[in-house]
Amino acid sequence: MPTRIKKINISAFRGIPDLELNLNGKGLLLKGDNGTGKSSIVDALEFFFCGRVRHLEGVQGVSLQRHGPHIGYSSNDVKVCVTFDPGEVELTRTFNVEPACPEILREYFGVTQTGVFILRRAQILEFIISQPAERFRAIGNIMGLEDLDNIELAMMHTRDNLEVDFNGKSELIKNSFRQLSGILGKEVKSEVEVLGALNDILKAGGLPLIKSLGEAERHAEKMLQKAKGQEAVQRVGRLERLSLELKSVVVDKEGIVKASDKANEKIKGLLGEQRKKEMSVAALLEVGAKVLEGWGENTCPLCQQEINGGELLERIRVRLGTVKALSQNASEVRRECAGIKQKLEEILKTLGGIVPKSKEFGELAENNEVLSEQIDSIRRFMKSIETAGAAEGIIPVATLKEMLTRTQELVGSSIKEYDGLFDAQKIMDAEKEVLRVVALIGQTKSIVENISKTNMELKSTGRRLAIARNIYSKFTSIKKNKVQGIFDIMQADIEKYYGLLHPGDAHKNIRMRSTKRASVELKIESFGRKDEDPRAYGSEGHLDSLGLCIFLVLVKKFNNACLLVVLDDVVTTVDVGHRENICRLLIEEFGDKQLVITTHEGLWYEQLRSHHRAAKVDGNFSYIAATKWDVDAGPTIRPYKPRWGRIEEKLGDGDKSAGNDARSYMEWALESICNALESPIVFRSSREWNVGELFSSAKKRAESLIKGNGFKEKVLKAFKELECTTIYANITSHNNPLAEELSIDEVGNFCRAVHNLYCTFLCPNCGSMLIYSRNFKIIRCSNTKCDKPFEVKAS
Amino acid sequence: MGIKEEIFELFFSALEGEKEVPELTVRELKQLKECGELISEAKLLGLIERGCQDANENKED
Numbered sequence: 113m114p115t116r117i118k119k120i121n122i123s124a125f126r127g128i129p130d131l132e133l134n135l136n137g138k139g140l141l142l143k144g145d146n147g148t149g150k151s152s153i154v155d156a157l158e159f160f161f162c163g164r165v166r167h168l169e170g171v172q173g174v175s176l177q178r179h180g181p182h183i184g185y186s187s188n189d190v191k192v193c194v195t196f197d198p199g200e201v202e203l204t205r206t207f208n209v210e211p212a213c214p215e216i217l218r219e220y221f222g223v224t225q226t227g228v229f230i231l232r233r234a235q236i237l238e239f240i241i242s243q244p245a246e247r248f249r250a251i252g253n254i255m256g257l258e259d260l261d262n263i264e265l266a267m268m269h270t271r272d273n274l275e276v277d278f279n280g281k282s283e284l285i286k287n288s289f290r291q292l293s294g295i296l297g298k299e300v301k302s303e304v305e306v307l308g309a310l311n312d313i314l315k316a317g318g319l320p321l322i323k324s325l326g327e328a329e330r331h332a333e334k335m336l337q338k339a340k341g342q343e344a345v346q347r348v349g350r351l352e353r354l355s356l357e358l359k360s361v362v363v364d365k366e367g368i369v370k371a372s373d374k375a376n377e378k379i380k381g382l383l384g385e386q387r388k389k390e391m392s393v394a395a396l397l398e399v400g401a402k403v404l405e406g407w408g409e410n411t412c413p414l415c416q417q418e419i420n421g422g423e424l425l426e427r428i429r430v431r432l433g434t435v436k437a438l439s440q441n442a443s444e445v446r447r448e449c450a451g452i453k454q455k456l457e458e459i460l461k462t463l464g465g466i467v468p469k470s471k472e473f474g475e476l477a478e479n480n481e482v483l484s485e486q487i488d489s490i491r492r493f494m495k496s497i498e499t500a501g502a503a504e505g506i507i508p509v510a511t512l513k514e515m516l517t518r519t520q521e522l523v524g525s526s527i528k529e530y531d532g533l534f535d536a537q538k539i540m541d542a543e544k545e546v547l548r549v550v551a552l553i554g555q556t557k558s559i560v561e562n563i564s565k566t567n568m569e570l571k572s573t574g575r576r577l578a579i580a581r582n583i584y585s586k587f588t589s590i591k592k593n594k595v596q597g598i599f600d601i602m603q604a605d606i607e608k609y610y611g612l613l614h615p616g617d618a619h620k621n622i623r624m625r626s627t628k629r630a631s632v633e634l635k636i637e638s639f640g641r642k643d644e645d646p647r648a649y650g651s652e653g654h655l656d657s658l659g660l661c662i663f664l665v666l667v668k669k670f671n672n673a674c675l676l677v678v679l680d681d682v683v684t685t686v687d688v689g690h691r692e693n694i695c696r697l698l699i700e701e702f703g704d705k706q707l708v709i710t711t712h713e714g715l716w717y718e719q720l721r722s723h724h725r726a727a728k729v730d731g732n733f734s735y736i737a738a739t740k741w742d743v744d745a746g747p748t749i750r751p752y753k754p755r756w757g758r759i760e761e762k763l764g765d766g767d768k769s770a771g772n773d774a775r776s777y778m779e780w781a782l783e784s785i786c787n788a789l790e791s792p793i794v795f796r797s798s799r800e801w802n803v804g805e806l807f808s809s810a811k812k813r814a815e816s817l818i819k820g821n822g823f824k825e826k827v828l829k830a831f832k833e834l835e836c837t838t839i840y841a842n843i844t845s846h847n848n849p850l851a852e853e854l855s856i857d858e859v860g861n862f863c864r865a866v867h868n869l870y871c872t873f874l875c876p877n878c879g880s881m882l883i884y885s886r887n888f889k890i891i892r893c894s895n896t897k898c899d900k901p902f903e904v905k906a907s
Numbered sequence: 908m909g910i911k912e913e914i915f916e917l918f919f920s921a922l923e924g925e926k927e928v929p930e931l932t933v934r935e936l937k938q939l940k941e942c943g944e945l946i947s948e949a950k951l952l953g954l955i956e957r958g959c960q961d962a963n964e965n966k967e968d
Contacts, residue, residue, distance in 0.1 A: 260911055263946045270951040405945075572959070579928050579955050583936075586925070590917045594910060 114675055115220045116706050119195040124185035125159065126152040128746045135734055137197050139707040141752070143717045144738030149747030150710040154230060154680045157708070160192040160205045161224035163423045167234060177207070183743055196220075208418050219673035228666060230678040236659035240646050244631035251632055251666065258433060260591055267584040269443065274577040276447045280454060281570040287458065288563045291360035295555060303560060310556055317545045325560055347472070348537045348544065353551040354470050355530035360555070361462050361523045365516040368452055372507040375448035375500055378441050382503040394435040401428045442503050449501035456490055456497070459519065463487050470530075479529045486522050489515060592626055599624040599632070602665050609661040609701070613693045619650060622658070653685045660694070668701065675706040683716055688780075689787045691716055692881070692894070695723035703729060715780050718755055726880035726895040756867050763860045768851065774863040775803075775841045778834070781870035782806035788873060788883045789813045789891070807835070817884060818891060819905040830869040837862040875902040915940055932958030 116137035122128045127149045133140070144150040155165045159180065168176045181187050187207045195202045196217060203211035213221045223229065239251065252258055293299045296309040303325065311321045403413055404425045412419045464487055467480050493515055499505040537544070603624045610622060621637035635642075636658075638649035646658055660682060667677055683691055698707065698720075711717055724730040735752035753761070755777055762770035786793055786806055791813035793801060811831045818824040840862040843850050873882050875893035877900040884891050884906055893901035922933045935954040939946055 257910070260914060266946055266948045266951055269948045270955070273948070273952075575959055576952075576955050579932060579958065580951070582925060582928050583922065583932075583951070583955075586921045587914075587918050590921065591914050594914050594917070598910065 113198050115196050115198070115217060116675055117194055118197040118200070119193075120153070120156070120160075121191075121193040121195075122153070122156045123191040124182045124189035125192060126155050126165075126180060127182060127741065127743075128152050128156065129182055129185070129744065131746060131749065133736075133749070135706070137706070139705075139733040140709070141717060141720055141733055141735045142708070142710045142738065143712070143714065143736075143752060144710070144747070145712055148738035148741045150712075150738050151232075151680055152747070154232070154678055154708070154710060156192045157194075157676075157678060158227065158230055160194050160203075160211065161221065161229070162227045163205065163210055163420050164227075166227060167232065180207070182746070210420055210423075223671045223674035224676065228663075229671060229674060229676050230680065231660065231663045231682055232680040233682055233684060236656050236663070236682055238659070239662040240634065240655050240659050244627070244633050251662075257595065258429065261433065262429075264584075264588055264591060265440070267580070267587055268440075271577070271580040271584045272443060272447070274573060274580050276450065278570065278573045278577050280451070281566050281573060283451070283454070284566050285563055285570065287362055287364075287455075288559050288566070290362050292556060292559055294359045294362070295356050295552060303563070306556060306560060310553065313549060313552065317549055319546075319549060325557060348534060349547040349551060350469070351473060351530065351534050351537070352544075352548050353555065354466055355527065355534060356551050356555050357462060357466050358523060358527050358530060360559075361459060362455075363459060363516055363520045363523065364455055365513070365520065368455055368516060369509060369513055371448050371452050372500075372509050372512055375445050375452070376506045376509065378445045378448075379500055379503050379506050382438065382442055382445065383505075394432070397428050397432050397435065401425060401432065404428070445503050446501050449497050449507075452507075453494065453497050453501070456494060460487060460490055460494075463523075473533060475533050476529060479526055483522060483526060486519055490519065596626050598669075599626060602662075602669060605665040605668065606658075606661045609664055609697055610658060612697050612700075613657045613661065613690055614654065615693070617654075619646075619654060651685075653687060653690065656682070656685045657690065657694075664697070664702065667705075675704065676708070677702060677705045678708040678710075680710050681712060683711070684713065688715065688719070688783050691719055692723075692787075695719055699723055699727045699729060703727075703732075707733075714755065714776075717752070718780070721752075721754065722879065722881070726875075726878045727897060728878075759863050759867075763856065763863060766856050768854060768856060768859050770863055771840060771843075771851075771854075771859040774859075774866045777863075777870070778841065778866045779803055779806065781866060781873075782810050784870070784881060785810045785873050786813070788881050788894070789817055790884050790886070803838075803841075807831075807838075811835075817906045819907060821904050823891075823904045827872050830865070830872045834862075834865040834869050837865045877902060929958030929962040931961040 117135050118137055119135065120131075120133045122131045122133075124130075131153070133153065142150050142153065155167075158165050159176070165176050165180065168174050168179055177187060181190050191204060191206050193202055193204045194211075199216065201214060201217065203213065203217075205211050211221075252261060289301055292306055292309075296306065296313065298309045298312070300306045300309050307322070307325055310325075314321050404421055407413055407421060410418055410421055463483060467483055467487065470476050470480055493512065496505070496507055496511075500507045534544070603622050606624075607620065607622045611617075611620070618639045619636050621642065623633075623635040623643065625633045625635070627633050634646060636644055636646045636650070638644045638646075641649075646655055650658065660679075671677070683694060686694065709720065721730065721735060724733055737750050737752045738747040739750050741747045755773070759770045759773050759777065762773065782803065783801070783806055785791070786809055789810065791809040793805060793809045811828075814824070814827050814831065818827060837858075840854060840858050842848070843854055874880065875882060875895065875898060878893060878895050878898040880893050880895035880898060882891050882902060883894040889906050890903055891906045892903040895901065919933065919937055922928050922936070932954050935957065936946075936951075939950060939954070944950070
């Protein structure tokens with residue numbers, strides 16, 4: 113036998129000093145005006161199951177700890193006990209103790225702890241108007257996807273970081289070949305081409321050729337031996353090597369500026385104060401989660417106060433989810449900035465190495481000073497790249513361009529200076545040529561060796577990257593397909609429910625798509641336009657209906673182990689006709705659930721009751737009303753008395769205010785009749801009509817629509833009786849001094865006329881409202897399960 | 908079977924049929940999941956590296 117709540121006891125919690133609600137496993141329909149404490153009962157249920165009250169979270173100055181206890185009570189007094197059947201299992205939640213859930217209730221609590229058994233008015237649009245990522249968190253949390261999402265994120269980061277490593281190494285190799293092209297005076301892209309270019313130089317100098325780069329060093333040594341002992345020649349050799357190093361400097365201005373623009377685009381979205389705050393706690397949250405995972409005690413590891421470790425850990429994980437989405441962008445920024453930094457560091461490394469080595473050449477002192485200043489300027493600029501890498505500021509691209517142009521110019525002018533000095537040295541041209549070639553061979557060899565080493569590393573990183581890509585792509589595509597499969601089923605159910613609530617509506621083809629990681633798009637076809645945002649053409653009532661449908665589908669699909677469903681004042685924007693459909697949906701699809709429905713609206717309450725009676729499920733519900741509230745006693749809960757019962761009671765007591773109640777009963781009854789008969793009525797966007805409009809429209813429609821059988825006469829008689837007594841309604845409803853003159857009998861006549869008219873439109877067999885069927889040209893009982901439905905012909 | 912379990916089952920069977928991913932990597936990833944340990948970036952990188960190393964050694968043998 114499935115678990116149901118038998119009893120709820122609430123002590124010292126949010127407007128309730130002490131309250132016992134006996135549900136006896138039944139559903140609950142709770143009516144109460146604003147401020148009578150009905151939502152506090154919902155809060156108490158959420159506190160009991162989840163240890164939190166969601167609408168008290170995230171609001172500055174408001175917290176469960178401070179605002180959970182009732183006025184005049186402390187947090188130690190707060191207690192919510194729930195008794196479950198079967199087994200009479202009584203569990204208690206306080207601020208310090210969470211319910212000790214027995215094995216038999218494990219699955220039930222597994223569902224309720226997600227909090228997705230309660231839908232409040234304020235939360236109803238969460239599924240509709242959220243950003244795709246927030247919607248995914250709302251839905252993914254229910255589906256248990258949060259863990260999977262974190263794993264997918266870790267896989268993606270592993271792939272991305274290996275990709276950065278791989279790309280960095282590839283870029284290094286490309287740069288090295290660019291360097292070689294510069295010093296060999298010819299574009300080279302492979303070691304074979306390097307050998308060819310080197311031999312071209314040797315040939316031009318009339319020097320012997322080499323077969324492989326391995327020979328190059330030996331070759332250079334031989335040539336050097338010829339010049340050995342000549343100090344001047346060696347000095348010039350050093351100068352030539354420095355000149356070659358200068359020629360190998362690559363200032364990739366275009367690439368660096370492009371990467372900076374790309375990084376800046378991302379950084380702009382990461383600069384907000386709130387985002388910064390979120391990002392700044394990421395490390396703290398990660399450490400906190402790790403500590404709590406291994407802690408296993410219900411005391412805070414820092415201050416030793418009692419905590420709910422499981423709940424805290426869950427909340428940290430939810431926050432980490434938000435932070436991780438931001439960190440994805442941040443990691444892309446880090447990657448771009450790391451690439452820029454690497455290129456600038458290469459420039460610094462080469463220039464920084466040349467300046468001290470060239471000090472022995474006094475002629476270059478002035479040039480070296482300018483180069484040193486430029487090196488300092490690049491070093492200073494590196495700080496901007498570090499700041500940008502941490503998403504704390506954008507890269508000043510204009511300054512960067514200027515700095516790179518200046519560096520290019522300086523490198524060019526320095527090469528001229530060095531080469532000029534080389535040319536001015538008093539050594540033989542042939543010796544100069546040998547030295548130049550020796551220096552060139554030495555540098556080429558060193559660069560080629562670096563390329564070989566990096567190539568080996570690249571191969572190994574490439575292998576790891578291929579594995580990481582494979583793991584990520586397999587996981588992500590399986591997850592996406594599986595999740596989309598569930599969304600497809602869900603969207604079919606959502607559409608089914610939505611179609612029940614809005615039959616023949618211009619809004620259809622609801623689509624949920626998992627387009628990106630951890631996000632869900634929600635689209636709808638409106639007036640023939642496909643894939644529109646639901647907000648594009650949907651009214652507030654339509655959006656609320658859609659939110660309700662999504663919630664109910666989630667409940668149906670994922671809350672099988674728990675019968676409890678709480679709807680707290682969720683239909684305020686939906687009109688009477690569509691509420692009828694909600695009643696049907698709840699009875700037909702959720703008849704097996706333990707529904708707890710609260711409302712401040714008498715009409716909706718009466719509609720639900722009437723549908724329960726019609727479906728013969730009224731025995732499965734407790735009908736109660738919160739009639740008043742005060743700070744000492746809390747809510748006053750009474751068994752619910754139906755509208756007509758209350759009016760009759762007042763009439764019995766001689767209370768003429770029954771006329772007022774009957775007037776609002778009349779408004780509701782006439783609106784229901786107009787709706788049932790599809791009576792034409794003047795369009796009002798507010799959907800509010802006065803009694804005169806409703807009366808005349810309903811009466812005219814009844815006259816023209818209903819055919820014989822005695823029913824038409826009965827209806828028209830009821831309209832006439834009401835018409836004759838309506839004057840009493842006007843007198844009693846506007847503090848009219850004439851009200852005193854009315855007798856209780858006259859008020860009673862009006863009340864009975866209203867009730868009689870309403871009852872005329874109820875099925876004599878099951879008590880459901882009669883409705884007009886345009887297709888069959890009949891007026892018949894609206895209850896499809898009625899075993900003897902009333903039916904009369906219509907024109 | 909819950910959605911998580913279904914996804915992991917399909918994922919591991921897809922990885923097992925993939926020659927490019929070393930057996931040791933798949934085995935360790937499975938163990939990590941079965942132990943309920945957090946599958947972090949550092950752990951993933953470690954098991955990929957060990958898998959590559961193991962595959963290289965087997966090749967040399």
